[in-house]
Amino acid sequence: AQSVTQLDSHVSVSEGTPVLLRCNYSSSYSPSLFWYVQHPNKGLQLLLKYTSAATLVKGINGFEAEFKKSETSFHLTKPSAHMSDAAEYFCVVSAMGRDDKIIFGKGTRLHILP
Amino acid sequence: DAGITQSPRHKVTETGTPVTLRCHQTENHRYMYWYRQDPGHGLRLIHYSYGVKDTDKGEVSDGYSVSRSKTEDFLLTLESATSSQTSVYFCAISTTGSPYEQYFGPGTRLTVT
Numbered sequence A: 001a002q003s004v005t006q007l008d009s010h011v012s013v014s015e016g017t018p019v020l021l022r023c024n025y026s027s028s029y030s031p032s033l034f035w036y037v038q039h040p041n042k043g044l045q046l047l048l049k050y051t052s053a054a055t056l057v058k059g060i061n062g063f064e065a066e067f068k069k070s071e072t073s074f075h076l077t078k079p080s081a082h083m084s085d086a087a088e089y090f091c092v093v094s095a096m097g098r099d100d101k102i103i104f105g106k107g108t109r110l111h112i113l114p
Numbered sequence B: 001d002a003g004i005t006q007s008p009r010h011k012v013t014e015t016g017t018p019v020t021l022r023c024h025q026t027e028n029h030r031y032m033y034w035y036r037q038d039p040g041h042g043l044r045l046i047h048y049s050y051g052v053k054d055t056d057k058g059e060v061s062d063g064y065s066v067s068r069s070k071t072e073d074f075l076l077t078l079e080s081a082t083s084s085q086t087s088v089y090f091c092a093i094s095t096t097g098s099p100y101e102q103y104f105g106p107g108t109r110l111t112v113t
Helices: none
Strands: A002-006 A010-014 A019-021 A023-027 A031-038 A044-050 A056-058 A064-068 A073-078 A087-095 A102-104 A108-113 B004-007 B010-013 B019-025 B031-038 B042-051 B054-057 B064-070 B073-078 B087-094 B102-104 B108-112
Touching (some): A002 A102, A023 A031, A031 A064, A031 A073, A044 A064, A044 B102, A102 B042, B010 B019, B019 B031, B019 B087, B031 B064, B042 B064, B042 B073, B054 B064, B073 B087
Parallel strands (some): A010 A108
Antiparallel strands (some): A023 A073, A031 A044, A031 A087, A056 A064, A064 A073, B004 B019, B019 B073, B064 B073, B087 B102, B087 B108
């Protein structure tokens, strides 16, 4: 069975400061992990993905995430927030197995303060 | 951009009426998905398709049916709409041979009054 937990429903940071969005997962199999971003009134856009290659994954717009198996975490980071990063972010887990499913987290809304 | 369109983009309908939402893709991807998005729930899978006439249920399939008679079109039908089906509906496709990486359409906002 798989599950994903986004630890914060809302995160606020000032423009120019680092961003950290936390995601923990559980999976019976080797997981693939994703982060998606959704800007207001838009569809979801793939930000980055981990599929058992390098544990540090770089995505678009300066975001990156690190897969830590020992901590079952896949936190999303960015060194310096920009106003355009204000959006909702979804952590997603998927794993090959008999019950091959994609599970979405409930989302973290990122607010950028001027 | 994976060439995904959804129609209509907005719809208001009355309780008890049938509603069909259409997802159209231009790149012949095999896997297609329908999700609903509700505040506090993230995205939840309704139905998915792994080929023409091949569909299966997701976690919230009650009250919904789907059809896929052509590779490019995946239809979601609410046989008798209820207020609990007020939501934003997203179609997605998978570009790989497994449902690991998905690209989403722009969404359809459905209101059932």
